[in-house]
Amino acid sequence: MLTLTGAAGSRIVGIGHHQPERTLTNDDIAQLVETNDEWIRSRTGIVTRHVAAEDETVADMATAAARHALEDAGVAASAVDMVIVATATARDRSPNTAGRVAYNLRTGVMPGQSTPEEEDAPDLRGVVGPVILDVNVACSGFAHALGLADQAIRTGAATTALVIGAEKLTDFTDWTDRVTCILTADGAGAFVVQGTDTPGIGPVAWGSEPELTPAVLIETPDEKFVQDGRAVFRWAITRAADRARAAVEKSGLTLDDIEVLVAHQANLRIIEPLAKALGLEDKVVVTDITESGNTSAASIPLGLSKWWHSGKIPAGVPALLIGFGGGFAWAGQVVETPSR
Secondary structure (H helix, E strand, O other), X not given: OOOOOOOOEEEEEEEEEEOOOOEEEHHHHOOOOOOOHHHHHHHHOOOEEEOOOOOOOHHHHHHHHHHXXXXXXXXXXXXXXXXXXXXXXXXXXXXXXXXXXXXXXXXXXXXXXXXXXXXXXXXXXXXXXXXXXXXXXXXXXXXXXXXXXXXHHHHOOOOEEEEEEEEEHHHHOOOOOOOOOOOEOEEEEEEEEEEEOOOOEOOOEEEEOHHHHHHEEEOOOOOOEEEOHHHHHHHHHHOHHHHHHHHHHHHOOOHHHOOEEEEOOOOHHHHHHHHHHOOOOOOEEOOOHHHHOXXXXXXXXHHHHHHHHOOOOOOOOEEEEEEEEXXXXXXXXXXXXXXX
8 A cells, every 4th residue: 555645734834926017007008009097997907017027037027926935934945845837928848937946046047047257057966956847727827736736745745835826928918909908917926835734725626617718818829818708707707606615615614714815816897796706795805906917827826925915814814716717727725824
């Protein structure tokens, strides 16, 4: 008989995020396409979004968020034995984004960059690095990645994981399409997850909706983000609540126990009805969409981290995470917010 050597469960011990410096307002968007601030706010809730510089990569943003989370947790990068990055917008195929983040955290130098002439290149021949894994499930990718990290820790395959969502959606934005260009943004969020005797991350509930596979696309040769907004909205209004309830049921809790809702930040007109359908409208409902736009796989950890560090989210309470989008995939779990 095989023996599992993992912990009883895992929990979040640190949270971090990163957003590019440049912000794009609705008035800025109105200079590109026929729209206006009132139209965008009324249909999406978005007021501003962050846009990465041309030379700022997904790995750069993921690394910055990871460093913030490690600092928050008080955990050294050398203690991390698993790095999972959820992203649908990384340009490079190899090394993957997780590998670039791991390398950068250990050396301070990104792959492909040279060290200053007066310094020796880092010698990593004796270093056993972490597991490095990219997950591409678009907007639900972070919840998938968190589920994988939790399971790896439970089986003994890892002890300390960095789980990151990072996207540069603006690389794939058609700035002449007023339906999609008002939504997209860039950023990253990260969790440090460790094994524990008292689990703080519930079992993941996940699945897909095959009939909606073409609803959200980034395809060659155009490589532009396009979506059937009506189909996504209809699914979110009619079926997302059931998928979220499944995650709560798997955790052994009830919706009455949930104190925080962190849904994929797709549209305020989706988040608010979802909260109401779940009976959580009077709880803490993260609506970072207004300041950050839609950052796909980054939106759940980014929004949670921003609200956590600003003091809007209490410590040690059950939070429901639910992501949905491209694929058409969905995933969610109940987590306990970290202690302060």
